[in-house]
Amino acid sequence: MLMMRSPNQRVTAISCHYALWLVCFVATLLFVAPPIPAQNQPVRVIAFGAHPDDCDQGAGGVAAMYAALGHKVKFVSLTNGDAGHQTQHGEELAKRRRAEAQEAGRRIGIEYEVLDNHDGKLLPTLEVREQVIREIRQWKADIVIAPRPNDYHPDHRYTGVLVQDASYMVIVPSLVADTPALKQNPVFLYYSDRFTRPQPFRADIVVSIDDVFDKKITMLDAHVSQFYEWLPWTVGQFEQVPKDPTARKKWLATTPMGVRKLQPEWREALEKRYGPQAARVQHAEAFEITEYGRQPGEEEIRKLFPFFPAMPLSRGSR
Numbered sequence: 001m002l003m004m005r006s007p008n009q010r011v012t013a014i015s016c017h018y019a020l021w022l023v024c025f026v027a028t029l030l031f032v033a034p035p036i037p038a039q040n041q042p043v044r045v046i047a048f049g050a051h052p053d054d055c056d057q058g059a060g061g062v063a064a065m066y067a068a069l070g071h072k073v074k075f076v077s078l079t080n081g082d083a084g085h086q087t088q089h090g091e092e093l094a095k096r097r098r099a100e101a102q103e104a105g106r107r108i109g110i111e112y113e114v115l116d117n118h119d120g121k122l123l124p125t126l127e128v129r130e131q132v133i134r135e136i137r138q139w140k141a142d143i144v145i146a147p148r149p150n151d152y153h154p155d156h157r158y159t160g161v162l163v164q165d166a167s168y169m170v171i172v173p174s175l176v177a178d179t180p181a182l183k184q185n186p187v188f189l190y191y192s193d194r195f196t197r198p199q200p201f202r203a204d205i206v207v208s209i210d211d212v213f214d215k216k217i218t219m220l221d222a223h224v225s226q227f228y229e230w231l232p233w234t235v236g237q238f239e240q241v242p243k244d245p246t247a248r249k250k251w252l253a254t255t256p257m258g259v260r261k262l263q264p265e266w267r268e269a270l271e272k273r274y275g276p277q278a279a280r281v282q283h284a285e286a287f288e289i290t291e292y293g294r295q296p297g298e299e300e301i302r303k304l305f306p307f308f309p310a311m312p313l314s315r316g317s318r
């Protein structure tokens, strides 16, 4: 028998139907959507160094890989590098190094900014901390990379401290109120290093840069004042640097000044994400996840570092 409904009953029936649909929709979302905060697409990465060539050594390879895939990378040098040379200094050197950094960025397709703080005199002041907070916020960073705060060079050490000190403040709206705060804390990473006190670097994420190794060398090659003049001079090797541009670039690809070697203790993280392919990897960049930013799970790491092969099959599952 067909029941005739009054308009009120019909509205109630529609509301019930809608409420049920809404409950189902929300429940589906809860189960289907993984509890991973929304990321920028493309991924946005900002890396800090004390000097205009530091970021390049630690993350030039992954930066080239991100850029090639259409992701956004910015390198920021907290000082203008105006003390890093045996004969040039001051404004003349700062100008040269800024031009070298711009050229390095251009060669791999990323932005490169050099701030005007003096080289060799960087301190973890509130003013520089606020510069760092602004940079991270303006870039809307998903990933922030910086040196660890234990290092031989005070500028490196304080760059580590400054970024560490910014790594919660970037989400606090009442601080540095001229630049909108981020909605969520980025993932903060450290570059690799060889210092062991108070504790050694831990390789959490290791990325093969074999495909872009030449690109990384081409990027480093732009810093003529550093890799061919100043750094060799500091270790008594200035006379050994070839004068010919092609020959010196080849030399750069073999010197520890230009290339951080893949360390045996990075192998475990490499194998975890590359499986059997890990054995063939020759050049890599490694990063440690700091305790002060967002802590990404494996799924998020794979989204933020879209370079790894699909999860390797575990033994026995084939």
Ligand SMILES: [Zn+2]
Binding pocket: 050, 051, 054, 153, 156
């Ligand atoms: Zn440096």
